[in-house]
Amino acid sequence: xxxxxxxxxxxxxxxxxxxxxxxxxxxxxxxxxxxxxxxxxxxxxxxxxxxxxxxxxxxxxxxxxxxxxxxxxxxxxxxxxxxxxxxxxxxxxxxxxxxxxxxxxxxxxxxxxxxxxxxxxxxxxxxxxxxxxxxxxxxxxxxxxxxxxxxxxxxxxxxxxxxxxxxxxxxxxxxxxxxxxxxxxxxxxxxxxxxxxxxxxxxxxxxxxxxxxxxxxxxxxxxxxxxxxxxxxxxxxxxxxxxxxxxxxxxxxxxxxxxxxxxxxxxxxxxxxxxxxxxxxxxxxxxxxxxxxxxxxxxxxxxxxxxxxxxxxxxxxxxxxxxxxxxxxxxxxxxxxxxxxxxxxxxxxxxxxxxxxxxxxxxxxxxxxxxxxxxxxxxxxxxxxxxxxxxxxxxxxxxxxxxxxxxxxxxxxxxxxxxxxxxxxxxxxxxxxxxxxx
Ligand SMILES: Cc1cc2nc3c(=O)[nH]c(=O)nc-3n(C[C@H](O)[C@H](O)[C@H](O)COP(=O)(O)OP(=O)(O)OC[C@H]3O[C@@H](n4cnc5c(N)ncnc54)[C@H](O)[C@@H]3O)c2cc1C
Numbered sequence: 001x002x003x004x005x006x007x008x009x010x011x012x013x014x015x016x017x018x019x020x021x022x023x024x025x026x027x028x029x030x031x032x033x034x035x036x037x038x039x040x041x042x043x044x045x046x047x048x049x050x051x052x053x054x055x056x057x058x059x060x061x062x063x064x065x066x067x068x069x070x071x072x073x074x075x076x077x078x079x080x081x082x083x084x085x086x087x088x089x090x091x092x093x094x095x096x097x098x099x100x101x102x103x104x105x106x107x108x109x110x111x112x113x114x115x116x117x118x119x120x121x122x123x124x125x126x127x128x129x130x131x132x133x134x135x136x137x138x139x140x141x142x143x144x145x146x147x148x149x150x151x152x153x154x155x156x157x158x159x160x161x162x163x164x165x166x167x168x169x170x171x172x173x174x175x176x177x178x179x180x181x182x183x184x185x186x187x188x189x190x191x192x193x194x195x196x197x198x199x200x201x202x203x204x205x206x207x208x209x210x211x212x213x214x215x216x217x218x219x220x221x222x223x224x225x226x227x228x229x230x231x232x233x234x235x236x237x238x239x240x241x242x243x244x245x246x247x248x249x250x251x252x253x254x255x256x257x258x259x260x261x262x263x264x265x266x267x268x269x270x271x272x273x274x275x276x277x278x279x280x281x282x283x284x285x286x287x288x289x290x291x292x293x294x295x296x297x298x299x300x301x302x303x304x305x306x307x308x309x310x311x312x313x314x315x316x317x318x319x320x321x322x323x324x325x326x327x328x329x330x331x332x333x334x335x336x337x338x339x340x341x342x343x344x345x346x347x348x349x350x351x352x353x354x355x356x357x358x359x360x361x362x363x364x365x366x367x368x369x370x371x372x373x374x375x376x377x378x379x380x381x382x383x384x385x386x387x388x389x390x391x392x393x394x395x396x397x398x399x400x401x402x403x404x405x406x407x408x409x410x411x412x413x414x415x416x417x418x419x420x421x422x423x424x425x426x427x428x429x430x431x432x433x434x435x436x437x438x
Contacts, residue, residue, distance in 0.1 A: 002098035003029040003179070005091060007084065008077075009110075011103045011133060011256035012062045013213040014069050016169035019131040023101040028177050031095055032070055032077045034063050035084045039109075041194045044375055046324075052379040053191055053199040054348025058211040060188055062255045065212025067188075075176035079186035081193075085116040092126050095181055103256070104130035106297045107304075107386045135291040136260040136284075137164050142295070149299045151310075152403045156295070157288050169261045204427055205347040207243045209251050209382050216252030220263065223247050224270050234279040237286075238353045240424040246351070247283065250383035253290065260287050293391030296401060304390040307371060309399025317369045324368050327358070328376050330428075336415035337361050339428035348382035353418050359396040360409040370397040 004023045011017055012034075023030055040051050051059070067077040080087045088100060100121060105111060118128045132139045139146070141164045150156045191198060201208065207219075224230045229244055239245025252258040264284060271280050300310045308314055326332050330341035340354035350358070355377075362373045374393040378384050394400025398407065419425060 001027050001029050003027065003031060003095050005088060005095070005097045005100045006030050006032045007088060007100055007102040008032065008034045008063075008066060009103050009105065009256075010254065012066045012211075013216075013257050013259060014066075014073070015172045015213065016133075016259035016262050017172075017256075018133045018170050019101045019103055019129070020173065021170040022129070022131065023099075024173055024176065026099075029179050030075065030176060031091070031097060031179065031181070032075060033088070033091065034066070034077055034079055035087050036063075036079070036081045036189055036194070037083055037113075038081065039083070041196065044379070046372060046375055048376070048379050049196060050379060051194075051196075051384075052348070053196045054209075054380065054382050055384055056191055056194055056196050057199040058209055058251055058348075058382045059255060060191070061211030061215075062213075062257050063211075064188055065214050065257070069213060070176065073173060073176050075178045076185060078183075079188055081186075081189055083113075085113050085120060088117055089120040089124070091183075092121060092124065094183055097126060099127045099129055101129045101131070103134065104132045106294055108302050110386075134256060134260075135294050136166055136264055136287050137291050138167055139295070139298070141165070141167070146295060146299050149295050151401055153289065153292050153401060156292055157285070160288070166261060166264055169259065169265060199348075200346075202346040204343070206241070206349055206351075207248050209248070209349070211251070211255065211257065213252075213257045216249070216257040219248060219252065220258065220266060223249075224266055228274065230267070230270055230283065231275045231277060231279050234282040237282070238351075238418055240351050240353060240419060241427060248349075250385070250388075251349075254383045254385040254388075260290070263287065290385075290388055292401075293387040296391050297387040304387075304394055304400075305371070307369070309394040309397060310401070311399045313399045315363070315370070315397065315399065317363065317367050319369050319372075320366075323366050324362075324372050327362050327366060327368065327373070332361075332366075334361070334411055335422075335425045335429055336411055336419065339425045342428045344377075344380050348380055350381075353414070355392070356396060357409050357411055357414050359393060360407075361411055363397045364408055365411070370399075 004027050006020055006023050014020065042050055044050050070077050114130065121128050137160050143159055143163045227244065236245040249258055249263060253260060267280055267283055297304050303310045327341060330338040330345060332338055337358055340350050340358050344350045359373055362368050363370045370393055374390055377389055391400060395402045
């Protein structure tokens with residue numbers, strides 16, 4: 001039976017994992033692998049790491065959990081630190097694997113790796129099989145070619161909701177075998193080995209985010225079933241403080257620890273067993289936004305990263321380091337902005353309401369290059385997702401998919417509306433010495 005390298009990327013789970021399922025159907029001789037790519041941890045030109053400590057910590061925990069879950073069913077996970085397009089051909093040579101199975105990504109850095117890898121593998125007769133699996137709606141089921149994707153979300157949503165059926169989840173493997181290849185399993189890197197500082201847990205954090213499929217499922221169980229919060233999601237989702245105002249699924253979704261189809265099925269179950277209302281629908285509505293940005297990235301390629309955005313517009317923005325630093329450090333003097341930016345810096349998370357406001361403020365008020373803001377989010381956010389982040393920044397900067405011209409967030413009225421008693425601002429702007437090392 002042929003050996004297959006199962007290369008985990010942003011699909012760090014056993015449940016609803018098509019590439020793992022398909023590999024298992026083909027062979028029992030699987031070699032599961034995760035690769036920490038050093039390029040992801042390099043310094044950006046702006047002087048901070050591309051992946052900051054909070055996100056890196058969540059990633060390490062997620063890979064640890066995957067390894068543990070694989071061990072529980074009889075398998076294991078090889079860990080490597082290196083460029084996948086080099087590491088995988090070397091592993092292929094050592095093992096004689098006949099195929100590599102992995103998830104398909106949409107953006108350029110990831111696609112470049114796929115292309116280089118495919119070329120290397122082709123030379124030795126090894127096939128790269130890629131599976132699209134990060135969205136709720138499958139790319140192949142869209143009722144239009146990607147180039148015809150509507151530029152307005154509502155049009156997209158209505159069309160897919162009308163005609164596309166969400167696919168069934170793939171079964172979770174119950175048993176796998178581990179082939180002893182007599183090669184090193186490899187060790188998980190520490191933050192220090194990745195060149196990063198320790199991640200310090202702030203007690204004001206909305207949640208203690210722990211990476212991995214197990215914790216992701218636990219959070220869903222808590223939010224849906226134990227605390228019964230899904231039924232009020234639509235009313236609470238614009239909150240700013242604590243674990244309960246929104247699902248906080250984003251970080252687990254970003255690394256694929258949770259599958260969106262798993263969440264969807266749980267929502268349907270909740271609607272049957274508890275209640276079906278606007279809130280239960282709204283969580284799916286938001287998951288469709290997530291899909292949408294993925295498809296937008298597929299349609300527009302590198303334009304989502306470029307200064308002019310997907311509309312290719314020339315905004316009059318500056319590269320003012322001083323203003324950017326003030327924004328980034330939460331020292332603009334505008335309390336609602338500063339509170340949000342400090343939350344991001346100290347915890348790796350910020351509410352959706354906060355993100356919209358700080359992004360708008362950077363671009364529309366400070367008139368600083370939006371790409372800098374998006375890069376800071378990329379570094380800091382635990383839930384950083386390339387498509388959601390750059391797509392939302394395009395949107396807020398007014399060069400993306402917002403059908404409304406010149407949308408503007410008036411920061412003081414936003415603060416009045418969403419933090420009327422100033423509790424959020426107080427939480428983040430009063431010095432808090434109670435920091436504990438994780
Ligand atoms: C400037 C900016 C940058 C952002 N960057 C990211 C990012 O890097 N990663 C990320 O996951 N989200 C990003 N978002 C979207 C959104 O803010 C987060 O998904 C949300 O705050 C996460 O919290 P939650 O899981 O509790 O969301 P909930 O309100 O519980 O929503 C459920 C899920 O729906 C999806 N979702 C909700 N809103 C959006 C949205 N506007 N766009 C895409 N998906 C959405 C997320 O997967 C989320 O987990 C960004 C928004 C803005 C305005």
